[in-house]
Amino acid sequence: MSVVLVTGAAGGLGSAVCERFASGGWDVIATDRPDARAATGDWIPADLLDVEAIREMVAQAVALYGRLDCVVNAAGLWTEGPSDATSEDEWDRVVGVNLKAAYFVSSAAIPHLESTGGSIAMISSDAGIQGNAGAAVYSASKGGVSNLTRALALELAPRGVRVNAVCPADIETPMLAGQARDFGDGDPEGYYAKLRAAYPQGERARFLQPGEVAEVVWFLAQPAAAGVTGANWSIDFGLSAGI
Ligand SMILES: NC(=O)c1ccc[n+]([C@@H]2O[C@H](COP(=O)([O-])OP(=O)(O)OC[C@H]3O[C@@H](n4cnc5c(N)ncnc54)[C@H](O)[C@@H]3O)[C@@H](O)[C@H]2O)c1
Secondary structure, eight states: OOEEEEESTTSHHHHHHHHHHHHTTOEEEEEOOTTOOOSSSEEOOOOTTOHHHHHHHHHHHHHHHSOOOEEEEOOOOOOOSOGGGOOHHHHHHHHIIIIIIHHHHHHHHHHHHHHHTOEEEEEOOGGGTSOOTTOHHHHHHHHHHHHHHHHHHHHHGGGTOEEEEEEEOOBSSHHHHHHHHHHSTTOHHHHHHHHHHTSTTGGGOOOBOHHHHHHHHHHHTSGGGTTOOSOEEEESTTTTTTO
């Protein structure tokens, strides 16, 4: 049986990824913050801002089934706001979870993925491909994730490990609801409407469902995707197609 380790597994996208792999017959190991709890999979909590905790979590995950076939780095934090009012703490938390943790989870998993011919999936964003006005820290973290994906793919190709990213636009998850609540000036519907106005679909614009993104993540882990590595796969209704 193949084994996947999913970070952010209690979150909107992470839980959909866990469900997709479980329904495909994989063993799922779920990790998220100690105060959270994933609904699907074997549960190993860890604070991803702590690199030692990351290494311990990956070691425990490998010990559980004795193998690892895929890592999905789905943990993440959003922030937005003027760059002349961003605290160092905010930068450290957002870049720490989105970029540094994705790197160190992947790093700890490399030898185990090498022995199974496995793969890594990063969750980047349309903000990893283009800058999002008002979200410089988040865009910097996701731009880092997208280029990390390319560099790791080249580094690990000789060792038989594939590395890809998906770059979704807005997904209906607790993160998006939190954005509208925290940054919508008391008008979450207005916040959503502004986001939808950026899409090329006009009146037909909508947000992604987590399962639509999980389906692509699932595909990237399959033998059918053996030729796909170093890709940043946009799932954004064409939002970034014009760059
Ligand atoms: N929702 C969107 O619109 C959207 C769009 C593009 C990309 N993404 C990306 O998708 C991924 C999943 O986001 P989501 O929408 O499911 O958000 P979410 O908030 O529902 O889930 C994120 C999860 O990450 C976990 N996490 C945060 N800090 C952590 C830490 N220090 N240690 C361990 N876990 C931690 C949270 O507890 C949470 O369960 C993120 O990388 C996000 O940036 C989201």
